Amino acid sequence: MITYHNPLHQGHAPAHEFFRGERVPCFEKPARVDYVEGALRARGQDLMTPDVDSAPVLSQVHAPRYLAFLQTAWQQWLALDPANAGVQPFPSVWPVRTLRSDLVPENFVARLGLYSMDNGTPMASGTWAAAKAGADAAASAATLVAQGARAAFCCTRPPGHHAGPDFMGGYCFLNNAAVAAQVLRNQGAQRVALLDVDYHHGNGTQSIFYDRADVLFISIHGDPRTEYPFYLGHPDETGVGEGAGFNLNLPLPAGTSATTWFDALESACARIASQGADALVVSLGLDTFEGDPISKFALASADFTRVGERLARLGLPTVFVLEGGYAAAELGTNAVNVLDGFEQ
Ligand code: Q9C
Numbered sequence: 001m002i003t004y005h006n007p008l009h010q011g012h013a014p015a016h017e018f019f020r021g022e023r024v025p026c027f028e029k030p031a032r033v034d035y036v037e038g039a040l041r042a043r044g045q046d047l048m049t050p051d052v053d054s055a056p057v058l059s060q061v062h063a064p065r066y067l068a069f070l071q072t073a074w075q076q077w078l079a080l081d082p083a084n085a086g087v088q089p090f091p092s093v094w095p096v097r098t099l100r101s102d103l104v105p106e107n108f109v110a111r112l113g114l115y116s117m118d119n120g121t122p123m124a125s126g127t128w129a130a131a132k133a134g135a136d137a138a139a140s141a142a143t144l145v146a147q148g149a150r151a152a153f154c155c156t157r158p159p160g161h162h163a164g165p166d167f168m169g170g171y172c173f174l175n176n177a178a179v180a181a182q183v184l185r186n187q188g189a190q191r192v193a194l195l196d197v198d199y200h201h202g203n204g205t206q207s208i209f210y211d212r213a214d215v216l217f218i219s220i221h222g223d224p225r226t227e228y229p230f231y232l233g234h235p236d237e238t239g240v241g242e243g244a245g246f247n248l249n250l251p252l253p254a255g256t257s258a259t260t261w262f263d264a265l266e267s268a269c270a271r272i273a274s275q276g277a278d279a280l281v282v283s284l285g286l287d288t289f290e291g292d293p294i295s296k297f298a299l300a301s302a303d304f305t306r307v308g309e310r311l312a313r314l315g316l317p318t319v320f321v322l323e324g325g326y327a328a329a330e331l332g333t334n335a336v337n338v339l340d341g342f343e344q
């Protein structure tokens, strides 16, 4: 399968995140994609360098003031104190109910809170460059599919599906899958189905397309009554305005078996077939794996081959975009299994 990699992903390498109030090593680490690239190269896969500038498309899915902030966030942080080069910025205050989010604070950490949904999305010096190159990889993969390729894979980190119109969160900064869907729309697809199979609900993607009928968003994920991101991903969220009826959430309890998960995949595929789409984007989170350290589904490595097989039977031009998956050493096998299942 045509595969784009992210040549700058290693520049996004924050050291710590918060977990149960403690600072712990980041789960979303460079080794994740190193393992996927290793598995791809081991089977002779050529890795292409991004060749499309995603900037115009980023402006279609993210707010200008958010993009402007993110692009210079690290410089703003260093301008406060050169010693910040060795310190990770974390938000500590957010404009929740009754507080104003129309004003942009002069205080950097307050701005960071304005543009964040959680304190679980650490930044590093190379975060913008890595996120932008990842969005370029997604735009590149989608462009080839729009031009007639059967499928393409965007092998990138940081992931994207928690990033909303004007906020980062859940290890995500730029919404790569939304970029891919928007590129497909810009280049002629009348409707795009965006299927998110990451363990965590793709709140950012849902929010970007919630009032749109041209991108059908479907997500299978851990029930947000107990699982991150908690505040979105519930079954009664079906879209609004022109987008009414074009959002489908299929939450499953933590601990759900592979058999039940595949039943949900059948429901998702049935909806894609009944509503119709010219192209498919898959937010390919692999944290549904039984060995994932922060998630609670139970797919075995061999099950990922079945995922690919089932998606291929939709018969749609398809862009796969890597999202989560934190059992780093198994990530290569699991990603390759999806792509092999799709192609066999
Ligand atoms: N601090 C994705 O899979 N935090 N994001 C979990 C550990 C949120 C996962 C608790 C997990 C976000 C793309």
Ligand code: ZN
Residues within 6 Å of the ligand: 198, 199, 200, 285, 287, 323, 324, 325
């Ligand atoms: Zn996830």
